[in-house]
Amino acid sequence: MLKFITPRNVLITTGLGFLLTGVIFQIDSIQLAKDTFPKELLTQEGLRIAELMQEGLGTLLIMVGIIIFTARNIEKEAARKLVISIGIGSSVLFIGAIMHLLEDDINPPISGIVMIGTFILLTVIASAQD
Amino acid sequence: MTLGTLFYIVSSMIANDTFPEKLLTKEGLRIAELMQEALGTFLIAMGILLFSLRNVDKKSARKAITGVGFASTALFIGGILHLLKNDVHPPIPGIIAAGLILLLSVVVVAQEY
Numbered sequence: 001m002l003k004f005i006t007p008r009n010v011l012i013t014t015g016l017g018f019l020l021t022g023v024i025f026q027i028d029s030i031q032l033a034k035d036t037f038p039k040e041l042l043t044q045e046g047l048r049i050a051e052l053m054q055e056g057l058g059t060l061l062i063m064v065g066i067i068i069f070t071a072r073n074i075e076k077e078a079a080r081k082l083v084i085s086i087g088i089g090s091s092v093l094f095i096g097a098i099m100h101l102l103e104d105d106i107n108p109p110i111s112g113i114v115m116i117g118t119f120i121l122l123t124v125i126a127s128a129q130d
Numbered sequence: 131m132t133l134g135t136l137f138y139i140v141s142s143m144i145a146n147d148t149f150p151e152k153l154l155t156k157e158g159l160r161i162a163e164l165m166q167e168a169l170g171t172f173l174i175a176m177g178i179l180l181f182s183l184r185n186v187d188k189k190s191a192r193k194a195i196t197g198v199g200f201a202s203t204a205l206f207i208g209g210i211l212h213l214l215k216n217d218v219h220p221p222i223p224g225i226i227a228a229g230l231i232l233l234l235s236v237v238v239v240a241q242e243y
Contacts, residue, residue: 037161046157049149052218053165059208060172063201067179070197074190078183082194085182089175096171106164 002125007079010126011072014086014119019065021112025058036106080127087123090116131177133227137170148218192239199235202228 025032033050034042042050071082094116097108137144145162146154154162183194209225212218 041157041161043155043157045153045155046161049153049158050161053162057168057172059204060169062204064176066201067197070200071194074193075187078186078190081182081186085179089178092175093171
């Protein structure tokens with residue numbers, strides 16, 4: 001089963017994953033803001049800023065998705081390098097989210113953290129394969 | 131990566147410059163600060179991605195740069211739309227940077243090797 005986790009397949013999966021998450025951030029920005037921030041911060045102004053920033057974050061996620069997805073057909077060694085860097089980049093996101101969860105100041109979406117964790121696992125497996 | 135680090139360090143200053151005063155209550159500013167940090171993390175992650183591709187072969191690099199061009203277009207159009215709507219003021223240097231990256235990627239992809 002693990003042989004299907006090739007660098008190319010990981011690039012397709014992570015690229016589409018980031019792309020879709022970005023679109024969800026754009027479409028469902030208010031609900032995401034309500035789930036993420038504590039109630040005392042969610043005044044009318046706070047909610048508006050959160051909504052705008054979620055859209056900004058969504059654009060960045062779409063950007064990352066496009067970059068990874070367009071690189072899906074690069075040669076194997078380059079793909080492996082990219083997969084390793086996706087793993088490192090995702091680790092930065094993962095650690096940041098876990099720290100926020102532990103500090104309990106905001107609640108980053110658990111589904112997002114699980115997704116990033118899965119990406120890290122996939123990149124480790126894909127880059128370790130011969 | 132540098133831009134992402136800047137978003138971390140001067141998050142409240144960027145928030146002050148970006149959003150209109152009526153939104154910048156204590157709660158609004160706190161949310162903006164937290165979200166700027168998240169944006170910063172994503173920028174750093176994206177920087178790591180691109181930096182790791184610096185030594186790939188020419189054909190692969192061209193494909194990656196095509197992706198960067200498409201991605202910058204999304205950022206550029208988003209920034210311009212916000213400027214035109216006049217609801218928020220995305221940092222002009224950021225929009226110029228996205229435009230420049232877009233231009234550079236078009237030039238590089240169009241060149242023959």
